[in-house]
Amino acid sequence: xxxxxxxxxxxVASLALGLAFLYLPILILVIYSFNASRLVTVWGGxxxxxxxxxxxxxxxxxxxxxxxxxxxxxxxIATLLGTxxxxxxxxxxxxxxxxLFSGMLYAPLVMPExxxxxSLLLLFVALNAERxxxxxxxxxxxxxxCFVAVVVQSRLGSLDRSLEEAAMDLGCDPVRAFLSVTLPLxxxxxxxxxxxxxxxxxxxxxxxxxxxxxxxATLPIRIYSEVRLGVKPEINAICTLVIAVIAVVIVIASLAxxxxxxxxxxxxxx
Amino acid sequence: MTDExxxxxxxxxxxxxxxxxxxxxxxxxxxxxxKTFGTFRAVDGVSLDIKAGEFFALxxxxxxxxxxxxxxxxGFEAPDEGRILLGGKDIxxxxxxxxxxxxxxxNYALFPHLSVRDNIAFGLKxxxxxxxxxxxxxxxxxxxxxxxxxxxxxxxxxxxxxxxxVALARALARRPQLLLLDEPLAALDKKLRExxxxxxxxxxxxxxxxxxxxxxxxxxxxxxxxxxxxxxxxKLAQVASPRELYExxxxxxxxxxxxxxNLFDGESKLRDGHRLVIGTRxxxxxxxxxxxxxxxxxxxxxxxxxxxxxxxxxGPVSEAxxxxxxxxxxxxxxxxxxxxGTTTFKVxxxxxxxxxxxxxxxxxxxxxxxxxxxxVVAWFTPDDCVVLLS
Numbered sequence: 001x002x003x004x005x006x007x008x009x010x011x012v013a014s015l016a017l018g019l020a021f022l023y024l025p026i027l028i029l030v031i032y033s034f035n036a037s038r039l040v041t042v043w044g045g046x047x048x049x050x051x052x053x054x055x056x057x058x059x060x061x062x063x064x065x066x067x068x069x070x071x072x073x074x075x076x077i078a079t080l081l082g083t084x085x086x087x088x089x090x091x092x093x094x095x096x097x098x099x100l101f102s103g104m105l106y107a108p109l110v111m112p113e114x115x116x117x118x119s120l121l122l123l124f125v126a127l128n129a130e131r132x133x134x135x136x137x138x139x140x141x142x143x144x145x146c147f148v149a150v151v152v153q154s155r156l157g158s159l160d161r162s163l164e165e166a167a168m169d170l171g172c173d174p175v176r177a178f179l180s181v182t183l184p185l186x187x188x189x190x191x192x193x194x195x196x197x198x199x200x201x202x203x204x205x206x207x208x209x210x211x212x213x214x215x216x217a218t219l220p221i222r223i224y225s226e227v228r229l230g231v232k233p234e235i236n237a238i239c240t241l242v243i244a245v246i247a248v249v250i251v252i253a254s255l256a257x258x259x260x261x262x263x264x265x266x267x268x269x270x
Numbered sequence: 271m272t273d274e275x276x277x278x279x280x281x282x283x284x285x286x287x288x289x290x291x292x293x294x295x296x297x298x299x300x301x302x303x304x305k306t307f308g309t310f311r312a313v314d315g316v317s318l319d320i321k322a323g324e325f326f327a328l329x330x331x332x333x334x335x336x337x338x339x340x341x342x343x344x345g346f347e348a349p350d351e352g353r354i355l356l357g358g359k360d361i362x363x364x365x366x367x368x369x370x371x372x373x374x375x376x377n378y379a380l381f382p383h384l385s386v387r388d389n390i391a392f393g394l395k396x397x398x399x400x401x402x403x404x405x406x407x408x409x410x411x412x413x414x415x416x417x418x419x420x421x422x423x424x425x426x427x428x429x430x431x432x433x434x435x436v437a438l439a440r441a442l443a444r445r446p447q448l449l450l451l452d453e454p455l456a457a458l459d460k461k462l463r464e465x466x467x468x469x470x471x472x473x474x475x476x477x478x479x480x481x482x483x484x485x486x487x488x489x490x491x492x493x494x495x496x497x498x499x500x501x502x503x504x505k506l507a508q509v510a511s512p513r514e515l516y517e518x519x520x521x522x523x524x525x526x527x528x529x530x531x532n533l534f535d536g537e538s539k540l541r542d543g544h545r546l547v548i549g550t551r552x553x554x555x556x557x558x559x560x561x562x563x564x565x566x567x568x569x570x571x572x573x574x575x576x577x578x579x580x581x582x583x584x585g586p587v588s589e590a591x592x593x594x595x596x597x598x599x600x601x602x603x604x605x606x607x608x609x610x611g612t613t614t615f616k617v618x619x620x621x622x623x624x625x626x627x628x629x630x631x632x633x634x635x636x637x638x639x640x641x642x643x644x645x646v647v648a649w650f651t652p653d654d655c656v657v658l659l660s
Contacts (some may be wrong), residue, residue: 165346166379168366170444171396184383 552623
């Protein structure tokens with residue numbers, strides 16, 4: 001049994017400082033969302049007043065609903081397309097333009113969001129598409145698909161190919177082999193990819209503000225425009241709720257990917 | 271041990287007809303099969319017949335094409351040339367799931383998300399077997415490979431030996447006409463490997479099934495197989511029984527690949543009744559039995575296995591030109607390698623060459639053992655020599 005080394009005072013201090021730097025602003029925001037005072041910076045005792053007011057703010061609720069719909073649908077489409085891309089890249093025969101395809105798939109990872117947003121805006125204008133829910137959803141799908149592809153492809157890469165061969169040997173055609181063996185084994189990675197896409201879409205401001213139209217603001221856009229007129233305590237409340245949703249999703253995603261990697265160990269003893 | 275499995279089954283194969291041709295009947299015919307990867311010719315025109323009920327081993331060093339050949343039989347690779355006939359039907363281009371052939375993978379390839387029972391039942395479900403029959407068959411298979419009580423475990427909760435058994439049961443469950451085994455014992459430790467070899471042979475005999483095993487371990491091939499095909503650079507170098515392979519290798523390469531051997535390069539040959547006299551560089555003139563097939567022109571090598579070289583202090587008397595002529599080589603012991611059951615002596619010949627002799631340690635205490643630098647005579651009979659073209 002190895003004893004855990006005691007932390008020196010310096011370690012404790014730097015750890016506390018680091019954590020405070022990261023989480024103190026969020027903590028303050030959460031605490032102030034329960035502030036009874038109308039002024040953001042003055043503490044007036046505990047209250048749920050701003051949450052109540054939030055639920056009466058139709059515009060904010062609509063924006064939140066819009067964001068949620070965009071996040072769910074874009075994450076779902078991105079997961080489908082990203083998984084297919086990952087399968088094509090790691091399982092398909094070496095097709096022509098494979099390198100180009102994977103490069104293009106991963107480009108949004110490194111592309112500045114402003115450029116992605118602007119180019120999509122130009123595309124939608126050129127196509128004369130009415131901007132709103134669908135344009136934001138499509139834009140978020142292009143943004144998040146590459147993240148899904150990365151997560152799923154790494155899982156596929158660690159999966160023993162002979163598992164699929166064994167399934168075919170035992171009577172599955174290639175499609176069935178994929179569905180009955182590969183898919184269950186990469187499912188945790190697909191779930192993790194979906195969660196990742198969902199959170200990315202939920203907190204995107206830049207691309208959404210380029211591609212959305214009048215009357216269909218997402219939550220980050222709504223919050224941003226409210227804050228420009230001065231921070232209302234109500235904003236603190238909505239931000240606290242968003243933090244809670246994202247925290248839950250991230251915990252589920254990391255649990256899913258942990259499950260996925262522990263299951264893979266027995267698959268590939270090589 | 272007469273718990274032979276019933277042979278009427280619903281999980282028969284795609285080829286239809288009697289899934290079990292009678293033993294000794296030709297089952298598989300490989301005709302001029304070739305496979306090229308890029309510019310590398312992995313399998314280069316292999317032709318081979320496998321009879322039903324045979325335990326056949328494909329032996330060769332890594333990269334010789336044996337695994338590629340096996341994968342073509344399973345359907346994971348399609349041959350570029352040639353035909354693969356199973357029961358008279360060409361299956362060369364058939365997909366893996368269309369073949370009445372199953373394979374046991376080198377790393378077992380057990381489905382990690384399924385229990386032992388579901389792993390074994392996987393192929394039966396695909397074949398559309400009724401539920402009750404699947405349960406019966408799985409129970410049968412579990413008993414066959416002695417895995418009772420572990421049906422609900424996941425593969426990662428099993429030991430290496432148990433996984434190997436699950437893989438075997440899964441491959442056998444569909445009652446394939448032909449079972450392919452890709453280095454099935456490579457992941458097991460030595461003791462377990464030896465006991466599993468015996469069990470595999472017993473199983474194969476009991477089921478009357480045809481097994482093709484791929485291995486790089488010549489001892490494994492010799493122990494288990496009734497016939498061995500030695501592969502080299504994509505070609506079959508020799509197909510023979512283990513004994514024939516060891517005692518009558520067809521080429522110098524096979525002689526060196528299978529077991530240990532002493533080789534003496536020689537050139538001239540002189541006929542002397544039923545004997546040939548071959549002049550060698552390192553061992554002088556050696557008398558050998560005349561080979562069954564006439565030797566072609568070219569350089570020769572005399573090969574003698576170490577256990578057929580005897581050592582003695584003076585050596586037997588030999589009269590040249592008589593039926594009793596033997597080969598005597600004088601030298602000193604240069605190295606002693608004690609292996610437990612046998613001891614290998616390296617004898618440095620007076621002529622400069624080396625000869626290895628393997629002696630059985632038949633007594634626990636040997637007061638008369640040879641020691642280093644002792645002068646000895648290494649001798650062997652003409653019949654124990656093999657003449658090879660080199």
